[in-house]
Amino acid sequence: xxxxxxxxxxxxxxxxxxxxxxxxxxxxxxxxxxxxxxxxxxxxxxxxxxxxxxxxxxxxxxxxxxxxxxxxxxxxxxxxxxxxxxxxxxxxxxxxxxxxxxxxxxxxxxxxxxxxxxxxxxxxxxxxxxxxxxxxxxxxxxxxxxxxxxxxxxxxxxxxxxxxxxxxxxxxxxxxxxxxxxxxxxxxxxxxxxxxxxxxxxxxxxxxxxx
Numbered sequence: 759x760x761x762x763x764x765x766x767x768x769x770x771x772x773x774x775x776x777x778x779x780x781x782x783x784x785x786x787x788x789x790x791x792x793x794x795x796x797x798x799x800x801x802x803x804x805x806x807x808x809x810x811x812x813x814x815x816x817x818x819x820x821x822x823x824x825x826x827x828x829x830x831x832x833x834x835x836x837x838x839x840x841x842x843x844x845x846x847x848x849x850x851x852x853x854x855x856x857x858x859x860x861x862x863x864x865x866x867x868x869x870x871x872x873x874x875x876x877x878x879x880x881x882x883x884x885x886x887x888x889x890x891x892x893x894x895x896x897x898x899x900x901x902x903x904x905x906x907x908x909x910x911x912x913x914x915x916x917x918x919x920x921x922x923x924x925x926x927x928x929x930x931x932x933x934x935x936x937x938x939x940x941x942x943x944x945x946x947x948x949x950x951x952x953x954x955x956x957x958x959x960x961x962x963x964x965x966x967x968x969x
Contacts (some may be wrong), residue, residue: 760802760810762787767839769811777809792816795823803828805873811856817845821853832856832928838863838870840881847876860886 759777761784765920785805791797798820802810807829812820814837820826832854837847838861851857862885863871863936872894874886888894896904 759783760785760787760798760807762792762798762806763811764792772869773811777883784811795820796825799823799825799829803830804829808832809834809836811836811838813837814842814846815840817858821846821849827853829856833857836861844880844883847880847883848878851876851878861883862886958964 759771759773759782761770763772763773768883774784776782783805785801785807787798787801793802795816801807803825803839807897808848809833810832812835817835817837833856835850835854835856835858837858842858842860847858847860857876859876860874860883861870861872864871869887872886872888876883897906898904
């Protein structure tokens with residue numbers, strides 16, 4: 759795992775801790791090295807790094823570096839922080855041996871809450887399905903699910919699976935709780951529900967949290 763995100767940013771948390779929880783190696787980039795595509799390519803290839811995170815704009819710069827083609831050991835390319843264009847994801851899959859995974863989530867919801875693996879020939883990159891311990895809903899003001907194409911609020915429900923004794927129903931919560939997070943109206947790519955159905959576009963600016 760390559761750790762290159764500044765420690766003041768949320769992504770650095772799992773860059774530091776994820777490899778240590780599974781016994782993987784952790785390679786620390788030099789300060790400021792995350793801005794240098796050639797340096798990153800040399801570091802990834804020389805240390806046999808398999809997992810790396812990029813914001814999409816930096817991924818584009820990295821792919822434009824000829825030395826990136828030497829990073830043949832990469833298995834996981836994680837992207838977050840900006841919308842991931844489908845054309846960029848396709849370029850990444852063509853140049854590197856691993857396709858990108860799109861991650862989405864506001865810092866207030868513990869970094870990443872949804873994920874989506876790139877699919878060849880995808881016309882758009884959705885924010886994807888909820889990660890473990892998380893449920894995501896696209897709701898109206900009455901907390902009812904909305905169909906495809908309707909502007910809406912994006913609601914997150916984080917469940918305590920380790921302590922829960924019963925399963926959480928796969929339906930929108932009907933009352934405010936300490937773990938709900940409401941997001942503003944917007945035009946993010948469509949979300950994918952737990953059943954695989956596409957839902958309405960959602961926003962990403964935090965406007966209110968439940969008490």
